[in-house]
Amino acid sequence: MSNIVLIGGSYGIGRAIAEAQAAKGHAVWVASRSMDDPITGVDHIHFDALSESPDFTHFPSEIDALLYCPGSINLRPFGSLKEDAFRKDMEINFFSMVRTVQGLLSHVKNASSPSIVLFSTVAVQTGLPFHTSIAAAKGAVEGFTRALAAEMAPKVRVNCIAPSLTDTPLASKLTANEKSKDASAQRHPLKRIGTAEDIANAADFLINDTSSWMTGQVLHVDGGMGSVQI
Numbered sequence: 001m002s003n004i005v006l007i008g009g010s011y012g013i014g015r016a017i018a019e020a021q022a023a024k025g026h027a028v029w030v031a032s033r034s035m036d037d038p039i040t041g042v043d044h045i046h047f048d049a050l051s052e053s054p055d056f057t058h059f060p061s062e063i064d065a066l067l068y069c070p071g072s073i074n075l076r077p078f079g080s081l082k083e084d085a086f087r088k089d090m091e092i093n094f095f096s097m098v099r100t101v102q103g104l105l106s107h108v109k110n111a112s113s114p115s116i117v118l119f120s121t122v123a124v125q126t127g128l129p130f131h132t133s134i135a136a137a138k139g140a141v142e143g144f145t146r147a148l149a150a151e152m153a154p155k156v157r158v159n160c161i162a163p164s165l166t167d168t169p170l171a172s173k174l175t176a177n178e179k180s181k182d183a184s185a186q187r188h189p190l191k192r193i194g195t196a197e198d199i200a201n202a203a204d205f206l207i208n209d210t211s212s213w214m215t216g217q218v219l220h221v222d223g224g225m226g227s228v229q230i
């Protein structure tokens, strides 16, 4: 049994990961600002990653897998994006992640073969209009992933998942309307948008010993969007 900590997991991709890992019998903690619909067998820690001095006292002292899920989708033409929008995207996707990973690193190092999983986006690999802010913030996450993986090897593996559009509350503005949802599906070589379970399966692989020879990788779980043109 492993100790799995998710920053974010009250809904969205993190929740699908928490449910899958709890069902496998692991000890799972979800650290988020809310937990309206508790998950059986999963502990909730009230936690705000945006806080400048987060409270790390309630986390387990040994963490086998740490996953940071908070993110943003702020799609606008570059000309109308204020500098503050770039800062906000950097704050939740990058700086809050850095603060959290730093705060919990000693807990991660206490485990025997630990792993960290971060989240990027297909928009780093593939240039997409209106994505300058999120692509920049997640680009920082990808660079951080590789550098930290180098620094932590061989003790801690650090990998990243880069999804394309996935049906979660974060993407609700893009998926609420059936017509635009279908148009998004058709833009993907595999002709559908992602589900939280698609991404949870990739996370399961990365936190599992089946990926024990992988570190510093960005796993593209994106319906082919980042690498295939048809």
Ligand SMILES: NC(=O)c1ccc[n+]([C@@H]2O[C@H](COP(=O)([O-])OP(=O)(O)OC[C@H]3O[C@@H](n4cnc5c(N)ncnc54)[C@H](OP(=O)(O)O)[C@@H]3O)[C@@H](O)[C@H]2O)c1
Pocket: 007, 008, 009, 010, 011, 012, 013, 014, 015, 031, 032, 033, 034, 035, 047, 048, 049, 050, 068, 069, 070, 071, 072, 073, 119, 120, 121, 122, 162, 163, 164, 165, 166, 167, 168, 169, 170, 171
């Ligand atoms: N969905 C997509 O289409 C898509 C595409 C590409 C990349 N991604 C990336 O994949 C990751 C997961 O996305 P998602 O769609 O599952 O997002 P989501 O539906 O917004 O879920 C985010 C989770 O993070 C928590 N969270 C948000 N802000 C937080 C904070 N300040 N402190 C602690 N917890 C916080 C939320 O819980 P509380 O509100 O309760 O705190 C929630 O559990 C993100 O990094 C996102 O950028 C998603």
